[in-house]
Amino acid sequence: MHDYHTHIGQFNEVYYDYHEVLRTLKNNGITEATLAYLTPRFDNGNYAKDFYFAVRNELKDVRNFANRINIKINILYWADPLVLKSISLDKIFSDFNYSGIALHPGVHSWTKDFSDLLSLIFCFAKDKNIPLFIHTGVSEYDNPLQFEKWFANFPTVSVQLAHCKDSKPIIELFSKYKNLTGDTAFCPADSYKAICAAGFKHRMYFGSDFPITHYYHNKQSSIKRTLDEQYKIDCSFILEF
Ligand SMILES: [Zn+2]
Numbered sequence: 001m002h003d004y005h006t007h008i009g010q011f012n013e014v015y016y017d018y019h020e021v022l023r024t025l026k027n028n029g030i031t032e033a034t035l036a037y038l039t040p041r042f043d044n045g046n047y048a049k050d051f052y053f054a055v056r057n058e059l060k061d062v063r064n065f066a067n068r069i070n071i072k073i074n075i076l077y078w079a080d081p082l083v084l085k086s087i088s089l090d091k092i093f094s095d096f097n098y099s100g101i102a103l104h105p106g107v108h109s110w111t112k113d114f115s116d117l118l119s120l121i122f123c124f125a126k127d128k129n130i131p132l133f134i135h136t137g138v139s140e141y142d143n144p145l146q147f148e149k150w151f152a153n154f155p156t157v158s159v160q161l162a163h164c165k166d167s168k169p170i171i172e173l174f175s176k177y178k179n180l181t182g183d184t185a186f187c188p189a190d191s192y193k194a195i196c197a198a199g200f201k202h203r204m205y206f207g208s209d210f211p212i213t214h215y216y217h218n219k220q221s222s223i224k225r226t227l228d229e230q231y232k233i234d235c236s237f238i239l240e241f
């Protein structure tokens with residue numbers, strides 16, 4: 001089974017070590033995982049670059065470890081406008097074999113403040129034939145409809161719309177653009193059912209957002225879960241649909 005939406009790294013005050021995350025996935029029958037290293041928003045370009053290089057070095061160890069425990073991983077480059085100011089995408093992808101690019105409009109307002117760079121990222125994805133991954137939600141800042149211009153201009157670029165929390169814009173976009181897919185991470189049952197009923201079940205991928213699920217559970221509940229306990233629940237959730 002492929003989990004199309006996972007993370008490693010620091011989330012608020014918790015550091016999710018890749019050994020533990022990948023072992024948990026592997027122990028629960030995952031053979032392939034798409035992952036993005038959690039990246040905060042920096043205001044200082046030097047900090048952003050330092051973080052980028054540190055992550056890139058750690059990702060080499062992540063890949064070695066994944067090979068050792070025999071789980072296939074697709075690592076997304078989490079795009080940061082401050083890094084891209086001084087390091088080109090060509091350089092980033094020649095230094096490390098990323099599988100695609102993740103965009104988080106909650107961290108960077110891509111369509112408003114970085115629209116030229118966003119077009120460049122879509123161009124790059126088109127030329128290199130790599131997929132994009134976009135965090136989406138129901139608020140104004142992460143509504144997937146804000147990206148429609150780019151979906152229309154780059155119809156050959158595959159884009160995974162993470163979360164699919166509101167079925168309405170997702171169904172509208174799926175109807176118009178064939179290269180869009182979605183994932184089930186934090187996707188409400190009603191939204192998932194509506195997307196399936198509209199005939200798009202085949203375009204919805206299993207994604208857990210693990211270990212963010214673990215973070216929120218343990219933050220909100222007095223009964224703490226281990227990573228393994230949480231991931232078992234993440235996997236059973238999708239089977240309920
Ligand atoms: Zn996520």
